[in-house]
Amino acid sequence: MRLPSHSANLLTGFALLALTLAGCSATPSTDGATDGTTDGAKIAVVASTNVWGDIAAQIGGDAINVSSLISDPAQDPHSFEADAQVQLALSKADVVVENGGGYDDYVETLLRGADNTTATVLNAVDISGFDQEPATGELNEHVWYDFPTVKKVAAEITKTFSKLDPANSDTFIANEKAFGAAVDVLAADTAALKTGSAAGSGVAITEPVPLYLLSAAGLINKTPVEFSEAIEEGTDVAPTVMQKTLALFSEKTVSLLAYNEQTTGPETEKVLAAAKAAGIAIVSVTETLPNGKSYLSWMTDNVDAVATALK
Numbered sequence: 001m002r003l004p005s006h007s008a009n010l011l012t013g014f015a016l017l018a019l020t021l022a023g024c025s026a027t028p029s030t031d032g033a034t035d036g037t038t039d040g041a042k043i044a045v046v047a048s049t050n051v052w053g054d055i056a057a058q059i060g061g062d063a064i065n066v067s068s069l070i071s072d073p074a075q076d077p078h079s080f081e082a083d084a085q086v087q088l089a090l091s092k093a094d095v096v097v098e099n100g101g102g103y104d105d106y107v108e109t110l111l112r113g114a115d116n117t118t119a120t121v122l123n124a125v126d127i128s129g130f131d132q133e134p135a136t137g138e139l140n141e142h143v144w145y146d147f148p149t150v151k152k153v154a155a156e157i158t159k160t161f162s163k164l165d166p167a168n169s170d171t172f173i174a175n176e177k178a179f180g181a182a183v184d185v186l187a188a189d190t191a192a193l194k195t196g197s198a199a200g201s202g203v204a205i206t207e208p209v210p211l212y213l214l215s216a217a218g219l220i221n222k223t224p225v226e227f228s229e230a231i232e233e234g235t236d237v238a239p240t241v242m243q244k245t246l247a248l249f250s251e252k253t254v255s256l257l258a259y260n261e262q263t264t265g266p267e268t269e270k271v272l273a274a275a276k277a278a279g280i281a282i283v284s285v286t287e288t289l290p291n292g293k294s295y296l297s298w299m300t301d302n303v304d305a306v307a308t309a310l311k
Ligand SMILES: [Zn+2]
Pocket: 078, 142, 207, 209, 232, 287
């Protein structure tokens, strides 16, 4: 259901974005544009979430204008509903970065609806190379928690920007190199957790959100798959499944609970309370960037939070 405040938030997001962009440029914009697309020299980028939007911005720097459709940390991206503002942004996009894997299908639907046939569409799940229909289970579409995928997407973004703006290609490549080096540090810090005293510990999740990160740290997800799927899909958790999930904490099968702050309800709150009562460490995770964070600072926080929880 779309609440009136939702579209207001979206509008505010766009207005803030325009302000931010104006604040960043050396010469203040004089055209009074609010959508950032009237400056023909810049590549117009639309990302479905501010995670991909920030990664695009790290590479594109001043040569691009990027708008992210979902930036509100309080919003569940799985239940995002697009409106006319989104369609407008997409109609003007030169490059679209979407997550894929069923996460943000509305992007391509709207792109077609907006009659934008020229935009280059980068789909992170496609770029990841992951099997999108694995024989066992489902693809975990939260691929921005997978550092190798993030580097692959950054490389595709760099190639695309370089094609559209060859004069700035050297800058894009240098930016990608710096970004990639920082991602390598995160990956190394995560891999280092495999050799710690908590190596191979069990973990619980409310949603598959951070699983790539947790498994890169050598941790084993013990959550009944029926539980995390029900939470992600917004369906009811069967009583037996709930019982099994709660037992992870009372029996201390897990050393941490990764709790998705963006998809909460009575069932996840019950799980959170059980983990707290059992003294299990809680690692809060989100699907989009918390306010004031970049992808790199956010992921650094996430890796640090996992490391701290395992101490
Ligand atoms: Zn999710």
